[in-house]
Amino acid sequence: MLGAFITAWELIISGDRELINILIVTAKTCLTSSLIALLIGVPLGIWLGTTRFKGKHVFIVLARTLMGMPPVVAGLLMYMLFSGVGPFGKLKLLFTVTIMVIAQVILITPLVIANLETYVSPISQQIYETAFGLGLGRRRTFVLLYNECVYPIFSTYLLAFSRAIAEVGAVSMVGGAIAWKTNVMTTAIMLYTNRGSFTLGIALGMILIALSLLVNIAVTMMQRRLSA
Amino acid sequence: MQKSLSLNLSAALMLCVLTGCSSSPAAPSAEPDKPETPAAEPAAETAPAETGTVNTVILKEADDKMINTYTLLAVNPESPFTDADGNPVDGVEVNTAGAEALIDWFLSEEGKELAAAFGQEEFGDSLFYLLDGAPVFEGEITPATEETAQIRLSTTTSVNDSGLLGALLPVFESKYGYKVEVQSAGTGKAIAAAKYGNADLIFVHAKAQEETFVQDGFAYVLPGFDTERLSFLYNYFVLCGPTEDPAGVKDMDSVLVAFKTIAENKYPFISRGDGSGTHTKELSLWPEDLGITAEADSYADYTDWYISANAGMGACLVMAEEMHAYILTDKATFLTFQANNGN
Numbered sequence: 186m187l188g189a190f191i192t193a194w195e196l197i198i199s200g201d202r203e204l205i206n207i208l209i210v211t212a213k214t215c216l217t218s219s220l221i222a223l224l225i226g227v228p229l230g231i232w233l234g235t236t237r238f239k240g241k242h243v244f245i246v247l248a249r250t251l252m253g254m255p256p257v258v259a260g261l262l263m264y265m266l267f268s269g270v271g272p273f274g275k276l277k278l279l280f281t282v283t284i285m286v287i288a289q290v291i292l293i294t295p296l297v298i299a300n301l302e303t304y305v306s307p308i309s310q311q312i313y314e315t316a317f318g319l320g321l322g323r324r325r326t327f328v329l330l331y332n333e334c335v336y337p338i339f340s341t342y343l344l345a346f347s348r349a350i351a352e353v354g355a356v357s358m359v360g361g362a363i364a365w366k367t368n369v370m371t372t373a374i375m376l377y378t379n380r381g382s383f384t385l386g387i388a389l390g391m392i393l394i395a396l397s398l399l400v401n402i403a404v405t406m407m408q409r410r411l412s413a
Numbered sequence: 414m415q416k417s418l419s420l421n422l423s424a425a426l427m428l429c430v431l432t433g434c435s436s437s438p439a440a441p442s443a444e445p446d447k448p449e450t451p452a453a454e455p456a457a458e459t460a461p462a463e464t465g466t467v468n469t470v471i472l473k474e475a476d477d478k479m480i481n482t483y484t485l486l487a488v489n490p491e492s493p494f495t496d497a498d499g500n501p502v503d504g505v506e507v508n509t510a511g512a513e514a515l516i517d518w519f520l521s522e523e524g525k526e527l528a529a530a531f532g533q534e535e536f537g538d539s540l541f542y543l544l545d546g547a548p549v550f551e552g553e554i555t556p557a558t559e560e561t562a563q564i565r566l567s568t569t570t571s572v573n574d575s576g577l578l579g580a581l582l583p584v585f586e587s588k589y590g591y592k593v594e595v596q597s598a599g600t601g602k603a604i605a606a607a608k609y610g611n612a613d614l615i616f617v618h619a620k621a622q623e624e625t626f627v628q629d630g631f632a633y634v635l636p637g638f639d640t641e642r643l644s645f646l647y648n649y650f651v652l653c654g655p656t657e658d659p660a661g662v663k664d665m666d667s668v669l670v671a672f673k674t675i676a677e678n679k680y681p682f683i684s685r686g687d688g689s690g691t692h693t694k695e696l697s698l699w700p701e702d703l704g705i706t707a708e709a710d711s712y713a714d715y716t717d718w719y720i721s722a723n724a725g726m727g728a729c730l731v732m733a734e735e736m737h738a739y740i741l742t743d744k745a746t747f748l749t750f751q752a753n754n755g756n
């Protein structure tokens with residue numbers, strides 16, 4: 186394992202052009218997909234957690250089930266839809282970063298929805314009662330609710346980001362792991378593994394964890410500042 | 414220290430093998446038929462791998478039965494494309510001009526020379542040889558235009574992992590202004606990508622699958638050539654195994670006898686099991702009465718020695734090294750594996 190550490194370190198300080206490209210593609214893909222998933226999932230999750238309507242539990246169960254979607258299945262689905270012969274083939278999105286982001290959004294949005302719903306549901310009653318007692322209008326009630334949710338939103342974001350940066354099935358299927366274009370850290374690790382270059386695979390894995398650590402530190406700091 | 418990962422892996426693999434088949438002669442013992450091989454012995458026998466040198470060696474090569482021919486096929490723009498439900502799809506876009514330019518270049522003097530020389534610097538031997546009577550292109554290669562610049566090449570892992578494309582394509586790209594996007598997978602998936610309209614040309618090595626591809630109408634004859642399948646490079650698959658060679662494969666007359674002996678005495682054998690060209694070739698080398706095919710049912714009775722790994726060539730080589738198993742591999746990947754000290 187020491188060899189892998191040394192290899193990882195050498196790769197970083199040598200500023201290997203291919204590694205830098207892989208890191209940029211990885212960051213672009215995962216940050217975009219997790220942010221979009223957050224923008225879609227947070228309002229939906231809060232809405233599911235605060236409103237009552239018939240059949241609401243169907244949506245909750247659905248979101249929770251989709252959390253278990255295997256990445257490779259999401260990837261296959263997108264591959265079929267965006268293939269040259271698929272219904273969206275004309276868009277020519279296969280083997281681009283865009284389609285990788287779309288596949289990841291499909292994969293991680295249910296995670297955001299279900300997680301937010303779980304947090305909001307037990308506190309929503311209380312918040313509405315407080316707001317009612319204070320005589321707050323709809324808008325200010327929502328602001329109160331949103332303030333309560335800042336902390337879990339950051340945690341949920343990290344959850345979504347982690348799933349995005351760690352998965353290999355979807356991005357390898359729709360991205361094709363094309364060098365200089367759609368090759369991300371996880372697909373690069375797979376390629377090296379298939380070649381039998383295990384040490385290099387582990388080295389990239391370490392760099393991936395380091396990248397994840399940086400994002401986690403940044404987001405956690407923002408979380409502490411904004412929800413204090 | 415670099416070995417600790419592979420040793421852990423080996424322990425896990427050993428467990429799999431031993432639980433699945435207690436009578437497996439996983440250890441290269443002098444009496445391979447002895448079914449009472451104690452469970453602990455194989456692990457102990459694996460220990461020499463720690464020295465850092467690769468124990469797996471080439472035992473049989475350059476056998477005509479193991480010839481490995483690489484073929485270029487341009488994807489027909491008029492292919493009978495169908496969607497996932499089998500309904501015909503019209504208007505699938507294929508970059509025929511780009512595919513044609515790349516194939517022309519591969520078959521030009523420059524392309525061929527570079528391909529035939531590849532590997533001499535690093536391994537002292539060519540990894541690919543030019544096929545006698547391979548098609549030749551002598552005309553002018555069309556440079557890229559805005560519409561044709563992006564070429565989607567679907568190929569097999571052995572071509573990409575050996576570094577051949579990495580050595581050749583930049584020359585073509587800088588000279589003619591194209592950008593070649595390489596997707597590499599086992600031949601099965603590489604061909605499937607073309608059938609789904611996601612490739613402009615394929616570069617593969619599984620004759621039977623290529624012929625089906627042509628028969629189904631997915632390929633076409635390029636101007637200036639007389640066949641769809643443009644085979645131009647070849648090398649040999651090699652049969653590798655532990656240095657001790659318990660089956661005595663090295664001295665056998667033909668690779669068919671070697672495979673028969675391996676099967677009869679149940680020496681562990683690692684199969685790619687992934688529909689790749691290497692896998693297809695391996696399937697053709699077993700004695701027919703065993704009935705081994707790509708279907709899992711067909712080797713259900715042989716799991717005590719026949720290990721279907723469903724993994725890439727490099728990963729399978731690591732597995733063979735750790736399990737002291739026999740394995741069929743392309744030479745390029747094996748030499749790379751050996752040069753990297755099994756890592």
